[in-house]
Amino acid sequence: MLDYKLIEAFAKVVAEGGFERAARVLFISQSAVSQRIRQLEEQCGQLLLTRTSPPQPTAAGKELLKHYQQVKLLEDGLTTELINAEEHGPISLAIGINADSLASWFIASIQPLLRQFKLLIDLRVEDQEQTHLFLREGEVVGCISNEPKPMQGCRVEFLGLMNYRLLATPEFIERWFPEGLSLATVLCAPAVIFNRKDRLHQLFLEQHLKKVSPNLPCHYIPTPEQFLQVIVEGYSYGMVPDWQSVHLRNSGELMELVPGAAYPVELYWHCWNLQSKSLAEFSSQLTRGAKQLLADRR
Numbered sequence: 001m002l003d004y005k006l007i008e009a010f011a012k013v014v015a016e017g018g019f020e021r022a023a024r025v026l027f028i029s030q031s032a033v034s035q036r037i038r039q040l041e042e043q044c045g046q047l048l049l050t051r052t053s054p055p056q057p058t059a060a061g062k063e064l065l066k067h068y069q070q071v072k073l074l075e076d077g078l079t080t081e082l083i084n085a086e087e088h089g090p091i092s093l094a095i096g097i098n099a100d101s102l103a104s105w106f107i108a109s110i111q112p113l114l115r116q117f118k119l120l121i122d123l124r125v126e127d128q129e130q131t132h133l134f135l136r137e138g139e140v141v142g143c144i145s146n147e148p149k150p151m152q153g154c155r156v157e158f159l160g161l162m163n164y165r166l167l168a169t170p171e172f173i174e175r176w177f178p179e180g181l182s183l184a185t186v187l188c189a190p191a192v193i194f195n196r197k198d199r200l201h202q203l204f205l206e207q208h209l210k211k212v213s214p215n216l217p218c219h220y221i222p223t224p225e226q227f228l229q230v231i232v233e234g235y236s237y238g239m240v241p242d243w244q245s246v247h248l249r250n251s252g253e254l255m256e257l258v259p260g261a262a263y264p265v266e267l268y269w270h271c272w273n274l275q276s277k278s279l280a281e282f283s284s285q286l287t288r289g290a291k292q293l294l295a296d297r298r
Contacts, residue, residue, distance in 0.1 A: 002043065007068045009036035010048060014065060017054035066138025073141055073276050091278045092120040096131035096143030099194065100162060101267065103224040104243045109289025113282060127197045128265060135270055141279060142271030155273045157287050160294025163262040166204055167245055167254040168237035181257050183209055191218040192230050192238035200239045204263050239263065267294065
């Protein structure tokens, strides 16, 4: 029988990124946290945590973390039903999300839940192609992803579309793309990409230019505001979502390198297939709000 006090210490070390931070959250000493981790590994008969900075769960640790998160979610829901919610306190849900969704529609979509003060959200931000890894490894109970197929033990629901366009200033286009987008020009013009996991720029170019070298000159800027700033100031060109660029396109400050070529990214909500009231309420509100704020498949 696993000791959940030990598993909680393990989960906090992973979530907080270290033994010292986990100790502060648990209100115990760092040595006590280390001792609990050792006891848990002895019970399981294998290493669960790499002693790196920050510590990372091993393959076995990821399975244990997923189990703990699922059990905790069910226990929180049961406690809320048995005890007055105000006495029990708000339930915290760990969610994987892409930066553009967080910067635009996400908070607005769940406002009714936030106003009730019964829910806390613990967001893990990554590219929409990567967020489902958080779910697979048990770090979150749900995620927003562009993956349409559900993982084993999970359910999925379509949320809507985010349209992206390849944009630059008129001056940038005149300097780097006077004859339009081509294989030769993309090998010279400085692009901006969110991070090294972001394939949106590459996919757009492949769609319009067929085969494109992956070694393009580019900046990596993983924040939506500064990402847009380097485009607006004429330092680069890049893929910008419509919500962020519509007024700039209307004013002529930014132009499309391929006129009328929006690149739609489908977003899906994935979550564990558990009978959890709090997760069900969150999922229902998120999908309802998203469908009001995002474009549909038409």
